[in-house]
Amino acid sequence: MTLHTSAWYATGPAKWPQQTLRGHTIPGYRYTSKAFAAQEWEKVWTKVWLLLGREDEIPEAGDYQMEEVGPESFIMVRQHDGAIKAYYNVCLHRGARLIFNEVGTADAFTCPYHGWRWEIDGSLTHAQDAEDFPEGDPCGKLTLTEIRCETFAGFVWVNMDPDCVSLREYLGPVWGDWQPYQIHTWKRYLALTANVPVNWKVILDNFNESYHLPAVHPQADATVEENYRWTQFDMADEGHNRMWMQSGSPSHRLIGSGQPLIKPALEGALRAWELDPADFEGREFETREALQQAKRRLGPARGYTYFNDLRDHQLTDTYHYFLFPNFAVSIWAEGFHFLRARPHPTDPEQCVFDNWWYAPAPEGVTTPVMTAAGPVERDAEVEHVVFNFGEQSLGEPIDQDMAVTPGQQLGFRSRAYKGVYLAKQEHRIRRFHEVIDDYIEGRRPAPRRSEAIAAE
Ligand code: FES
Ligand SMILES: [Fe+2]
Structure with a gap:
Protein backbone atom coordinates (compact mmCIF):
# COMPACT_ATOMS: atom_id res chain seq x y z
CA MET A 1 0.00 0.00 0.00
CA TRP A 45 -21.59 43.57 13.91
CA THR A 46 -21.91 47.19 12.85
CA LYS A 47 -18.29 47.22 11.56
CA VAL A 48 -18.01 44.09 9.43
CA TRP A 49 -19.03 42.94 5.97
CA LEU A 50 -22.06 40.65 6.24
CA LEU A 51 -22.98 38.12 3.59
CA LEU A 52 -26.71 38.53 3.03
CA GLY A 53 -28.56 38.42 -0.29
CA ARG A 54 -28.08 36.62 -3.57
CA GLU A 55 -27.69 38.58 -6.79
CA ASP A 56 -29.58 36.16 -9.01
CA GLU A 57 -32.66 36.37 -6.78
CA ILE A 58 -33.05 40.04 -7.68
CA PRO A 59 -32.27 40.19 -11.42
CA GLU A 60 -34.64 43.03 -12.50
CA ALA A 61 -35.04 46.64 -11.44
CA GLY A 62 -37.30 46.79 -8.38
CA ASP A 63 -36.55 43.20 -7.32
CA TYR A 64 -35.65 43.21 -3.66
CA GLN A 65 -34.59 40.93 -0.85
CA MET A 66 -34.95 41.56 2.86
CA GLU A 67 -32.76 39.91 5.52
CA GLU A 68 -32.46 40.41 9.26
CA VAL A 69 -29.35 40.45 11.42
CA GLY A 70 -29.91 40.90 15.15
CA PRO A 71 -32.13 43.95 15.68
CA GLU A 72 -31.66 45.24 12.12
CA SER A 73 -33.40 44.46 8.87
CA PHE A 74 -31.94 45.33 5.48
CA ILE A 75 -33.50 45.82 2.06
CA MET A 76 -31.31 45.04 -0.96
CA VAL A 77 -32.88 46.28 -4.16
CA ARG A 78 -31.85 46.20 -7.82
CA GLN A 79 -31.68 49.68 -9.38
CA HIS A 80 -32.65 50.78 -12.89
CA ASP A 81 -28.96 50.99 -13.81
CA GLY A 82 -28.36 47.38 -12.72
CA ALA A 83 -26.57 48.23 -9.48
CA ILE A 84 -27.78 47.00 -6.10
CA LYS A 85 -28.42 49.36 -3.21
CA ALA A 86 -28.98 48.40 0.42
CA TYR A 87 -31.03 50.31 3.00
CA TYR A 88 -32.09 49.90 6.58
CA ASN A 89 -35.67 48.62 6.41
CA VAL A 90 -37.07 51.51 8.39
CA CYS A 91 -39.31 54.46 7.51
CA LEU A 92 -37.87 57.82 8.46
CA HIS A 93 -41.30 59.20 9.39
CA ARG A 94 -41.91 57.31 12.62
CA GLY A 95 -39.85 54.18 12.33
CA ALA A 96 -42.16 51.58 10.84
CA ARG A 97 -40.64 48.65 8.96
CA LEU A 98 -41.30 49.06 5.28
CA ILE A 99 -41.44 45.44 4.18
CA PHE A 100 -41.78 42.08 5.88
CA ASN A 101 -41.52 39.60 3.02
CA GLU A 102 -38.15 38.06 2.12
CA VAL A 103 -38.25 38.66 -1.62
CA GLY A 104 -40.45 40.60 -3.99
CA THR A 105 -40.69 43.23 -6.68
CA ALA A 106 -41.75 46.80 -6.07
CA ASP A 107 -42.05 50.05 -8.02
CA ALA A 108 -41.45 51.74 -4.69
CA PHE A 109 -41.69 50.96 -0.97
CA THR A 110 -44.91 52.39 0.43
CA CYS A 111 -44.88 52.51 4.20
CA PRO A 112 -47.79 50.56 5.68
CA TYR A 113 -48.35 53.14 8.44
CA HIS A 114 -48.98 56.55 6.81
CA GLY A 115 -48.29 55.76 3.18
CA TRP A 116 -45.03 57.59 2.56
CA ARG A 117 -43.65 56.44 -0.76
CA TRP A 118 -39.93 55.63 -0.96
CA GLU A 119 -38.59 55.03 -4.47
CA ILE A 120 -36.16 52.17 -5.05
CA ASP A 121 -33.33 54.75 -5.28
CA GLY A 122 -34.18 55.75 -1.70
CA SER A 123 -35.85 59.09 -2.46
CA LEU A 124 -39.15 60.08 -0.91
CA THR A 125 -41.78 61.11 -3.48
CA HIS A 126 -44.99 61.16 -1.50
CA ALA A 127 -45.90 62.21 2.01
CA GLN A 128 -49.53 62.75 2.92
CA ASP A 129 -50.35 66.39 3.80
CA ALA A 130 -46.82 67.45 2.87
CA GLU A 131 -47.72 71.13 3.49
CA ASP A 132 -48.44 70.38 7.17
CA PHE A 133 -44.84 69.78 8.24
CA PRO A 134 -43.33 72.76 10.08
CA GLU A 135 -39.83 71.73 8.97
CA GLY A 136 -40.97 71.65 5.36
CA ASP A 137 -42.09 69.03 2.87
CA PRO A 138 -40.06 65.86 3.64
CA CYS A 139 -40.02 64.92 -0.06
CA GLY A 140 -36.71 65.94 -1.56
CA LYS A 141 -35.28 66.26 1.94
CA LEU A 142 -35.28 62.72 3.33
CA THR A 143 -33.83 59.61 1.76
CA LEU A 144 -33.79 56.03 3.04
CA THR A 145 -30.67 55.35 5.08
CA GLU A 146 -28.27 53.61 2.75
CA ILE A 147 -25.47 51.26 3.78
CA ARG A 148 -22.38 50.07 1.94
CA CYS A 149 -23.18 47.20 -0.41
CA GLU A 150 -20.90 45.14 -2.67
CA THR A 151 -21.12 41.77 -4.37
CA PHE A 152 -18.81 38.77 -4.48
CA ALA A 153 -19.38 35.10 -5.40
CA GLY A 154 -22.92 36.03 -6.39
CA PHE A 155 -23.78 37.16 -2.86
CA VAL A 156 -24.76 40.63 -1.73
CA TRP A 157 -22.69 41.85 1.20
CA VAL A 158 -23.49 44.86 3.33
CA ASN A 159 -21.55 46.85 5.88
CA MET A 160 -23.13 49.31 8.34
CA ASP A 161 -19.84 51.16 8.81
CA PRO A 162 -19.49 54.04 6.32
CA ASP A 163 -15.70 54.01 6.91
CA CYS A 164 -15.22 50.30 6.22
CA VAL A 165 -12.53 48.88 3.94
CA SER A 166 -13.62 47.45 0.58
CA LEU A 167 -15.07 43.95 0.53
CA ARG A 168 -12.05 42.83 -1.51
CA GLU A 169 -9.70 44.05 1.20
CA TYR A 170 -11.89 42.61 3.97
CA LEU A 171 -11.94 39.13 2.43
CA GLY A 172 -8.17 39.04 1.94
CA PRO A 173 -6.99 35.68 0.58
CA VAL A 174 -10.50 34.24 0.43
CA TRP A 175 -11.16 36.42 -2.60
CA GLY A 176 -8.51 34.71 -4.70
CA ASP A 177 -9.23 31.22 -3.38
CA TRP A 178 -12.87 31.40 -4.42
CA GLN A 179 -12.53 33.04 -7.81
CA PRO A 180 -12.07 29.91 -9.97
CA TYR A 181 -15.13 28.07 -8.66
S1 FES B 1 -44.02 55.52 9.83
FE1 FES B 1 -43.83 55.36 7.70
S2 FES B 1 -45.24 56.74 6.89
FE2 FES B 1 -45.46 56.93 9.02
FE1 LIG C 1 -20.01 18.69 12.63
Whole structure:
Protein backbone atom coordinates (compact mmCIF):
# COMPACT_ATOMS: atom_id res chain seq x y z
CA MET A 1 0.00 0.00 0.00
CA THR A 2 1.24 3.47 -0.89
CA LEU A 3 0.87 5.89 1.97
CA HIS A 4 1.08 9.64 1.73
CA THR A 5 4.45 11.08 0.94
CA SER A 6 5.60 14.61 1.55
CA ALA A 7 5.25 15.25 -2.20
CA TRP A 8 1.68 14.03 -2.04
CA TYR A 9 1.02 16.28 0.88
CA ALA A 10 2.50 19.27 -0.86
CA THR A 11 -0.12 19.34 -3.60
CA GLY A 12 -2.26 21.85 -1.77
CA PRO A 13 -2.60 25.56 -1.19
CA ALA A 14 0.13 27.88 0.07
CA LYS A 15 -0.17 28.45 3.79
CA TRP A 16 -1.60 31.68 5.11
CA PRO A 17 0.53 33.72 7.54
CA GLN A 18 1.10 32.36 11.03
CA GLN A 19 -0.88 34.07 13.79
CA THR A 20 0.24 34.65 17.33
CA LEU A 21 -2.57 33.67 19.67
CA ARG A 22 -2.94 35.33 23.03
CA GLY A 23 -4.38 32.31 24.85
CA HIS A 24 -8.00 33.38 25.24
CA THR A 25 -9.84 31.27 27.81
CA ILE A 26 -13.29 31.97 26.28
CA PRO A 27 -15.32 32.37 29.49
CA GLY A 28 -19.02 31.50 29.58
CA TYR A 29 -20.39 35.04 29.85
CA ARG A 30 -19.46 35.59 26.21
CA TYR A 31 -22.37 33.30 25.36
CA THR A 32 -24.90 34.40 27.98
CA SER A 33 -24.41 38.06 28.88
CA LYS A 34 -26.64 40.77 27.44
CA ALA A 35 -23.97 43.36 28.19
CA PHE A 36 -21.40 41.42 26.17
CA ALA A 37 -23.89 40.92 23.32
CA ALA A 38 -24.51 44.70 23.29
CA GLN A 39 -20.76 45.31 22.99
CA GLU A 40 -20.54 42.80 20.17
CA TRP A 41 -23.37 44.54 18.38
CA GLU A 42 -21.90 48.02 18.63
CA LYS A 43 -18.25 47.14 18.06
CA VAL A 44 -18.34 44.08 15.81
CA TRP A 45 -21.59 43.57 13.91
CA THR A 46 -21.91 47.19 12.85
CA LYS A 47 -18.29 47.22 11.56
CA VAL A 48 -18.01 44.09 9.43
CA TRP A 49 -19.03 42.94 5.97
CA LEU A 50 -22.06 40.65 6.24
CA LEU A 51 -22.98 38.12 3.59
CA LEU A 52 -26.71 38.53 3.03
CA GLY A 53 -28.56 38.42 -0.29
CA ARG A 54 -28.08 36.62 -3.57
CA GLU A 55 -27.69 38.58 -6.79
CA ASP A 56 -29.58 36.16 -9.01
CA GLU A 57 -32.66 36.37 -6.78
CA ILE A 58 -33.05 40.04 -7.68
CA PRO A 59 -32.27 40.19 -11.42
CA GLU A 60 -34.64 43.03 -12.50
CA ALA A 61 -35.04 46.64 -11.44
CA GLY A 62 -37.30 46.79 -8.38
CA ASP A 63 -36.55 43.20 -7.32
CA TYR A 64 -35.65 43.21 -3.66
CA GLN A 65 -34.59 40.93 -0.85
CA MET A 66 -34.95 41.56 2.86
CA GLU A 67 -32.76 39.91 5.52
CA GLU A 68 -32.46 40.41 9.26
CA VAL A 69 -29.35 40.45 11.42
CA GLY A 70 -29.91 40.90 15.15
CA PRO A 71 -32.13 43.95 15.68
CA GLU A 72 -31.66 45.24 12.12
CA SER A 73 -33.40 44.46 8.87
CA PHE A 74 -31.94 45.33 5.48
CA ILE A 75 -33.50 45.82 2.06
CA MET A 76 -31.31 45.04 -0.96
CA VAL A 77 -32.88 46.28 -4.16
CA ARG A 78 -31.85 46.20 -7.82
CA GLN A 79 -31.68 49.68 -9.38
CA HIS A 80 -32.65 50.78 -12.89
CA ASP A 81 -28.96 50.99 -13.81
CA GLY A 82 -28.36 47.38 -12.72
CA ALA A 83 -26.57 48.23 -9.48
CA ILE A 84 -27.78 47.00 -6.10
CA LYS A 85 -28.42 49.36 -3.21
CA ALA A 86 -28.98 48.40 0.42
CA TYR A 87 -31.03 50.31 3.00
CA TYR A 88 -32.09 49.90 6.58
CA ASN A 89 -35.67 48.62 6.41
CA VAL A 90 -37.07 51.51 8.39
CA CYS A 91 -39.31 54.46 7.51
CA LEU A 92 -37.87 57.82 8.46
CA HIS A 93 -41.30 59.20 9.39
CA ARG A 94 -41.91 57.31 12.62
CA GLY A 95 -39.85 54.18 12.33
CA ALA A 96 -42.16 51.58 10.84
CA ARG A 97 -40.64 48.65 8.96
CA LEU A 98 -41.30 49.06 5.28
CA ILE A 99 -41.44 45.44 4.18
CA PHE A 100 -41.78 42.08 5.88
CA ASN A 101 -41.52 39.60 3.02
CA GLU A 102 -38.15 38.06 2.12
CA VAL A 103 -38.25 38.66 -1.62
CA GLY A 104 -40.45 40.60 -3.99
CA THR A 105 -40.69 43.23 -6.68
CA ALA A 106 -41.75 46.80 -6.07
CA ASP A 107 -42.05 50.05 -8.02
CA ALA A 108 -41.45 51.74 -4.69
CA PHE A 109 -41.69 50.96 -0.97
CA THR A 110 -44.91 52.39 0.43
CA CYS A 111 -44.88 52.51 4.20
CA PRO A 112 -47.79 50.56 5.68
CA TYR A 113 -48.35 53.14 8.44
CA HIS A 114 -48.98 56.55 6.81
CA GLY A 115 -48.29 55.76 3.18
CA TRP A 116 -45.03 57.59 2.56
CA ARG A 117 -43.65 56.44 -0.76
CA TRP A 118 -39.93 55.63 -0.96
CA GLU A 119 -38.59 55.03 -4.47
CA ILE A 120 -36.16 52.17 -5.05
CA ASP A 121 -33.33 54.75 -5.28
CA GLY A 122 -34.18 55.75 -1.70
CA SER A 123 -35.85 59.09 -2.46
CA LEU A 124 -39.15 60.08 -0.91
CA THR A 125 -41.78 61.11 -3.48
CA HIS A 126 -44.99 61.16 -1.50
CA ALA A 127 -45.90 62.21 2.01
CA GLN A 128 -49.53 62.75 2.92
CA ASP A 129 -50.35 66.39 3.80
CA ALA A 130 -46.82 67.45 2.87
CA GLU A 131 -47.72 71.13 3.49
CA ASP A 132 -48.44 70.38 7.17
CA PHE A 133 -44.84 69.78 8.24
CA PRO A 134 -43.33 72.76 10.08
CA GLU A 135 -39.83 71.73 8.97
CA GLY A 136 -40.97 71.65 5.36
CA ASP A 137 -42.09 69.03 2.87
CA PRO A 138 -40.06 65.86 3.64
CA CYS A 139 -40.02 64.92 -0.06
CA GLY A 140 -36.71 65.94 -1.56
CA LYS A 141 -35.28 66.26 1.94
CA LEU A 142 -35.28 62.72 3.33
CA THR A 143 -33.83 59.61 1.76
CA LEU A 144 -33.79 56.03 3.04
CA THR A 145 -30.67 55.35 5.08
CA GLU A 146 -28.27 53.61 2.75
CA ILE A 147 -25.47 51.26 3.78
CA ARG A 148 -22.38 50.07 1.94
CA CYS A 149 -23.18 47.20 -0.41
CA GLU A 150 -20.90 45.14 -2.67
CA THR A 151 -21.12 41.77 -4.37
CA PHE A 152 -18.81 38.77 -4.48
CA ALA A 153 -19.38 35.10 -5.40
CA GLY A 154 -22.92 36.03 -6.39
CA PHE A 155 -23.78 37.16 -2.86
CA VAL A 156 -24.76 40.63 -1.73
CA TRP A 157 -22.69 41.85 1.20
CA VAL A 158 -23.49 44.86 3.33
CA ASN A 159 -21.55 46.85 5.88
CA MET A 160 -23.13 49.31 8.34
CA ASP A 161 -19.84 51.16 8.81
CA PRO A 162 -19.49 54.04 6.32
CA ASP A 163 -15.70 54.01 6.91
CA CYS A 164 -15.22 50.30 6.22
CA VAL A 165 -12.53 48.88 3.94
CA SER A 166 -13.62 47.45 0.58
CA LEU A 167 -15.07 43.95 0.53
CA ARG A 168 -12.05 42.83 -1.51
CA GLU A 169 -9.70 44.05 1.20
CA TYR A 170 -11.89 42.61 3.97
CA LEU A 171 -11.94 39.13 2.43
CA GLY A 172 -8.17 39.04 1.94
CA PRO A 173 -6.99 35.68 0.58
CA VAL A 174 -10.50 34.24 0.43
CA TRP A 175 -11.16 36.42 -2.60
CA GLY A 176 -8.51 34.71 -4.70
CA ASP A 177 -9.23 31.22 -3.38
CA TRP A 178 -12.87 31.40 -4.42
CA GLN A 179 -12.53 33.04 -7.81
CA PRO A 180 -12.07 29.91 -9.97
CA TYR A 181 -15.13 28.07 -8.66
CA GLN A 182 -17.44 30.61 -10.33
CA ILE A 183 -19.76 30.44 -7.35
CA HIS A 184 -21.81 33.32 -8.73
CA THR A 185 -23.28 30.88 -11.27
CA TRP A 186 -24.27 28.30 -8.64
CA LYS A 187 -27.86 27.75 -7.50
CA ARG A 188 -29.35 27.21 -4.08
CA TYR A 189 -30.53 23.64 -3.49
CA LEU A 190 -31.28 23.71 0.22
CA ALA A 191 -32.59 26.52 2.40
CA LEU A 192 -33.35 25.42 5.95
CA THR A 193 -33.32 28.05 8.68
CA ALA A 194 -33.74 27.11 12.33
CA ASN A 195 -34.17 29.21 15.44
CA VAL A 196 -31.72 27.56 17.82
CA PRO A 197 -31.51 28.07 21.62
CA VAL A 198 -27.79 28.88 21.69
CA ASN A 199 -25.59 31.93 21.30
CA TRP A 200 -24.57 32.56 17.68
CA LYS A 201 -20.90 31.86 18.51
CA VAL A 202 -21.70 28.31 19.62
CA ILE A 203 -22.59 27.55 16.00
CA LEU A 204 -19.43 29.15 14.58
CA ASP A 205 -17.20 27.55 17.24
CA ASN A 206 -18.51 24.18 16.10
CA PHE A 207 -17.76 24.90 12.46
CA ASN A 208 -14.28 26.13 13.37
CA GLU A 209 -13.07 22.69 14.42
CA SER A 210 -13.21 19.10 13.20
CA TYR A 211 -12.16 17.59 16.51
CA HIS A 212 -15.81 16.63 17.11
CA LEU A 213 -16.08 14.46 14.00
CA PRO A 214 -15.41 10.99 15.49
CA ALA A 215 -17.77 11.55 18.44
CA VAL A 216 -20.55 13.49 16.71
CA HIS A 217 -20.40 12.14 13.15
CA PRO A 218 -19.30 8.49 13.53
CA GLN A 219 -20.77 7.69 10.10
CA ALA A 220 -18.17 9.90 8.32
CA ASP A 221 -17.99 8.66 4.79
CA ALA A 222 -14.23 8.16 4.55
CA THR A 223 -13.73 10.06 1.32
CA VAL A 224 -12.32 12.93 3.35
CA GLU A 225 -9.02 12.84 5.22
CA GLU A 226 -10.28 13.61 8.71
CA ASN A 227 -7.07 12.98 10.57
CA TYR A 228 -5.80 16.32 11.83
CA ARG A 229 -2.18 15.36 11.13
CA TRP A 230 -2.98 15.47 7.42
CA THR A 231 -5.07 18.62 7.61
CA GLN A 232 -3.82 22.18 7.03
CA PHE A 233 -5.23 24.87 9.28
CA ASP A 234 -4.84 28.50 8.28
CA MET A 235 -5.75 31.74 10.00
CA ALA A 236 -5.73 34.92 7.90
CA ASP A 237 -4.70 38.33 9.15
CA GLU A 238 -8.20 39.55 8.29
CA GLY A 239 -9.76 37.22 10.89
CA HIS A 240 -10.96 34.49 8.52
CA ASN A 241 -9.93 30.85 8.85
CA ARG A 242 -9.41 27.99 6.43
CA MET A 243 -9.10 24.23 6.82
CA TRP A 244 -7.88 22.08 3.96
CA MET A 245 -8.82 18.39 4.08
CA GLN A 246 -7.56 16.19 1.30
CA SER A 247 -10.40 14.20 -0.21
CA GLY A 248 -11.09 11.62 -2.84
CA SER A 249 -9.01 9.00 -1.04
CA PRO A 250 -9.43 7.02 2.20
CA SER A 251 -9.00 8.63 5.59
CA HIS A 252 -5.93 7.60 7.53
CA ARG A 253 -8.34 6.88 10.34
CA LEU A 254 -9.30 3.67 8.53
CA ILE A 255 -5.81 2.18 8.59
CA GLY A 256 -5.81 -0.69 11.05
CA SER A 257 -9.57 -0.36 11.66
CA GLY A 258 -10.31 -3.65 9.93
CA GLN A 259 -12.62 -1.82 7.53
CA PRO A 260 -12.04 -1.69 3.78
CA LEU A 261 -10.12 1.44 2.80
CA ILE A 262 -12.36 2.17 -0.15
CA LYS A 263 -15.84 2.57 1.28
CA PRO A 264 -19.09 2.90 -0.73
CA ALA A 265 -18.98 6.71 -0.93
CA LEU A 266 -15.50 6.64 -2.44
CA GLU A 267 -16.50 3.80 -4.76
CA GLY A 268 -19.40 5.94 -5.98
CA ALA A 269 -17.13 8.94 -6.53
CA LEU A 270 -14.70 6.83 -8.55
CA ARG A 271 -17.42 5.28 -10.71
CA ALA A 272 -18.98 8.70 -11.32
CA TRP A 273 -15.72 9.67 -13.02
CA GLU A 274 -15.30 6.42 -14.96
CA LEU A 275 -12.77 4.88 -12.59
CA ASP A 276 -12.98 1.28 -11.38
CA PRO A 277 -12.47 0.88 -7.62
CA ALA A 278 -11.02 -2.60 -8.18
CA ASP A 279 -8.09 -1.06 -10.06
CA PHE A 280 -6.91 0.59 -6.85
CA GLU A 281 -6.52 -2.52 -4.73
CA GLY A 282 -3.24 -2.18 -2.89
CA ARG A 283 -2.82 1.44 -3.96
CA GLU A 284 -5.90 2.94 -2.36
CA PHE A 285 -4.26 6.28 -1.62
CA GLU A 286 -3.77 6.93 -5.32
CA THR A 287 -7.47 7.46 -5.91
CA ARG A 288 -7.22 11.19 -5.17
CA GLU A 289 -4.77 11.86 -7.94
CA ALA A 290 -6.67 9.58 -10.34
CA LEU A 291 -9.88 11.46 -9.59
CA GLN A 292 -8.15 14.77 -10.22
CA GLN A 293 -6.96 13.57 -13.62
CA ALA A 294 -10.38 12.14 -14.50
CA LYS A 295 -12.17 15.35 -13.53
CA ARG A 296 -9.65 17.41 -15.43
CA ARG A 297 -10.19 15.22 -18.50
CA LEU A 298 -13.97 14.69 -18.36
CA GLY A 299 -15.30 17.66 -16.39
CA PRO A 300 -15.42 20.38 -19.05
CA ALA A 301 -17.22 18.14 -21.54
CA ARG A 302 -19.80 17.37 -18.85
CA GLY A 303 -20.51 21.08 -18.44
CA TYR A 304 -18.08 21.80 -15.62
CA THR A 305 -16.12 24.25 -17.73
CA TYR A 306 -14.71 26.04 -14.68
CA PHE A 307 -12.77 22.87 -13.79
CA ASN A 308 -10.21 24.26 -16.26
CA ASP A 309 -9.51 27.06 -13.79
CA LEU A 310 -9.41 24.94 -10.62
CA ARG A 311 -6.12 23.72 -9.26
CA ASP A 312 -5.73 19.95 -8.94
CA HIS A 313 -6.35 19.97 -5.19
CA GLN A 314 -9.51 22.02 -5.69
CA LEU A 315 -10.90 19.30 -7.96
CA THR A 316 -11.05 16.75 -5.13
CA ASP A 317 -10.42 18.33 -1.77
CA THR A 318 -12.67 19.73 0.93
CA TYR A 319 -12.05 23.29 2.01
CA HIS A 320 -13.74 24.69 5.02
CA TYR A 321 -13.74 28.47 5.37
CA PHE A 322 -14.83 30.59 8.27
CA LEU A 323 -15.48 34.18 7.27
CA PHE A 324 -15.46 36.51 10.23
CA PRO A 325 -17.78 36.94 11.99
CA ASN A 326 -20.64 34.58 11.18
CA PHE A 327 -20.26 32.57 8.00
CA ALA A 328 -18.81 29.09 7.57
CA VAL A 329 -18.76 27.12 4.38
CA SER A 330 -17.48 23.81 3.14
CA ILE A 331 -16.59 24.04 -0.52
CA TRP A 332 -15.84 21.35 -3.06
CA ALA A 333 -15.51 21.44 -6.84
CA GLU A 334 -19.20 20.58 -7.06
CA GLY A 335 -20.88 22.10 -4.02
CA PHE A 336 -20.97 24.73 -1.33
CA HIS A 337 -22.42 24.05 2.14
CA PHE A 338 -23.55 27.44 3.45
CA LEU A 339 -23.60 27.70 7.25
CA ARG A 340 -24.46 31.05 8.78
CA ALA A 341 -25.54 32.14 12.25
CA ARG A 342 -27.23 35.43 12.98
CA PRO A 343 -27.75 36.83 16.47
CA HIS A 344 -31.21 37.03 18.01
CA PRO A 345 -32.48 40.64 18.24
CA THR A 346 -32.59 40.66 22.05
CA ASP A 347 -31.60 37.29 23.58
CA PRO A 348 -27.91 36.26 23.58
CA GLU A 349 -28.96 32.67 24.26
CA GLN A 350 -30.74 32.28 20.93
CA CYS A 351 -29.73 32.62 17.31
CA VAL A 352 -30.90 32.05 13.76
CA PHE A 353 -29.02 29.30 11.93
CA ASP A 354 -29.06 28.98 8.14
CA ASN A 355 -28.22 25.56 6.73
CA TRP A 356 -28.20 26.14 2.97
CA TRP A 357 -26.54 24.51 -0.01
CA TYR A 358 -25.37 25.81 -3.37
CA ALA A 359 -24.15 23.83 -6.34
CA PRO A 360 -23.37 24.41 -10.00
CA ALA A 361 -26.11 23.64 -12.48
CA PRO A 362 -24.19 22.86 -15.68
CA GLU A 363 -26.29 22.36 -18.75
CA GLY A 364 -26.86 18.69 -19.43
CA VAL A 365 -26.08 17.50 -15.89
CA THR A 366 -29.17 15.70 -14.61
CA THR A 367 -27.83 13.86 -11.56
CA PRO A 368 -29.35 15.16 -8.31
CA VAL A 369 -27.33 17.46 -6.06
CA MET A 370 -26.27 15.66 -2.89
CA THR A 371 -26.98 18.18 -0.14
CA ALA A 372 -26.58 17.87 3.62
CA ALA A 373 -30.27 16.93 3.76
CA GLY A 374 -30.23 14.40 0.92
CA PRO A 375 -30.49 14.52 -2.88
CA VAL A 376 -32.27 17.41 -4.60
CA GLU A 377 -33.18 17.43 -8.30
CA ARG A 378 -31.23 19.93 -10.40
CA ASP A 379 -34.37 21.66 -11.64
CA ALA A 380 -36.11 21.75 -8.22
CA GLU A 381 -37.73 24.95 -6.98
CA VAL A 382 -36.20 25.24 -3.54
CA GLU A 383 -38.39 26.70 -0.83
CA HIS A 384 -36.91 28.57 2.14
CA VAL A 385 -38.20 26.79 5.24
CA VAL A 386 -37.96 28.45 8.66
CA PHE A 387 -38.70 26.54 11.86
CA ASN A 388 -37.77 26.16 15.49
CA PHE A 389 -34.96 23.80 16.48
CA GLY A 390 -36.25 20.25 16.81
CA GLU A 391 -39.41 20.72 14.74
CA GLN A 392 -37.82 19.39 11.58
CA SER A 393 -34.60 17.74 10.48
CA LEU A 394 -31.71 19.84 9.16
CA GLY A 395 -30.19 16.74 7.54
CA GLU A 396 -28.31 14.07 9.45
CA PRO A 397 -24.86 15.65 9.89
CA ILE A 398 -26.25 19.03 10.92
CA ASP A 399 -28.82 17.44 13.24
CA GLN A 400 -25.86 15.76 14.90
CA ASP A 401 -24.01 19.07 15.27
CA MET A 402 -27.05 20.90 16.57
CA ALA A 403 -27.98 18.13 19.01
CA VAL A 404 -24.91 18.83 21.14
CA THR A 405 -25.07 22.63 21.12
CA PRO A 406 -27.95 23.33 23.59
CA GLY A 407 -26.14 21.25 26.22
CA GLN A 408 -23.01 23.31 25.73
CA GLN A 409 -25.01 26.53 26.08
CA LEU A 410 -26.30 25.21 29.44
CA GLY A 411 -22.74 24.38 30.50
CA PHE A 412 -21.64 27.96 29.84
CA ARG A 413 -23.92 29.05 32.71
CA SER A 414 -22.29 26.66 35.19
CA ARG A 415 -19.90 27.87 37.89
CA ALA A 416 -17.81 24.81 37.07
CA TYR A 417 -17.04 26.00 33.53
CA LYS A 418 -13.92 28.08 33.93
CA GLY A 419 -12.92 28.33 30.30
CA VAL A 420 -11.71 26.13 27.49
CA TYR A 421 -8.94 23.52 27.38
CA LEU A 422 -8.24 23.49 23.67
CA ALA A 423 -6.43 21.11 21.35
CA LYS A 424 -4.20 22.76 18.78
CA GLN A 425 -6.55 21.64 16.02
CA GLU A 426 -9.21 23.81 17.72
CA HIS A 427 -7.11 26.96 17.67
CA ARG A 428 -9.29 28.58 15.03
CA ILE A 429 -11.90 28.94 17.80
CA ARG A 430 -9.43 30.85 19.95
CA ARG A 431 -8.53 33.03 16.98
CA PHE A 432 -12.23 33.74 16.32
CA HIS A 433 -12.72 34.99 19.88
CA GLU A 434 -9.51 37.00 19.87
CA VAL A 435 -10.58 38.78 16.68
CA ILE A 436 -13.94 39.60 18.32
CA ASP A 437 -11.98 41.15 21.18
CA ASP A 438 -9.79 43.04 18.71
CA TYR A 439 -12.88 44.67 17.24
CA ILE A 440 -14.35 45.39 20.68
CA GLU A 441 -11.10 47.05 21.71
CA GLY A 442 -11.04 49.08 18.50
CA ARG A 443 -8.26 47.18 16.71
CA ARG A 444 -8.98 46.28 13.10
CA PRO A 445 -7.18 43.40 11.40
CA ALA A 446 -4.22 44.47 9.29
CA PRO A 447 -4.73 42.92 5.87
CA ARG A 448 -1.31 43.36 4.31
CA ARG A 449 0.30 39.93 4.68
CA SER A 450 -2.70 37.95 3.44
CA GLU A 451 -3.20 40.44 0.64
CA ALA A 452 0.30 39.70 -0.57
CA ILE A 453 -0.40 35.97 -0.62
CA ALA A 454 -3.69 36.44 -2.44
CA ALA A 455 -1.88 38.42 -5.12
CA GLU A 456 0.56 35.58 -5.77
S1 FES B 1 -44.02 55.52 9.83
FE1 FES B 1 -43.83 55.36 7.70
S2 FES B 1 -45.24 56.74 6.89
FE2 FES B 1 -45.46 56.93 9.02
FE1 LIG C 1 -20.01 18.69 12.63
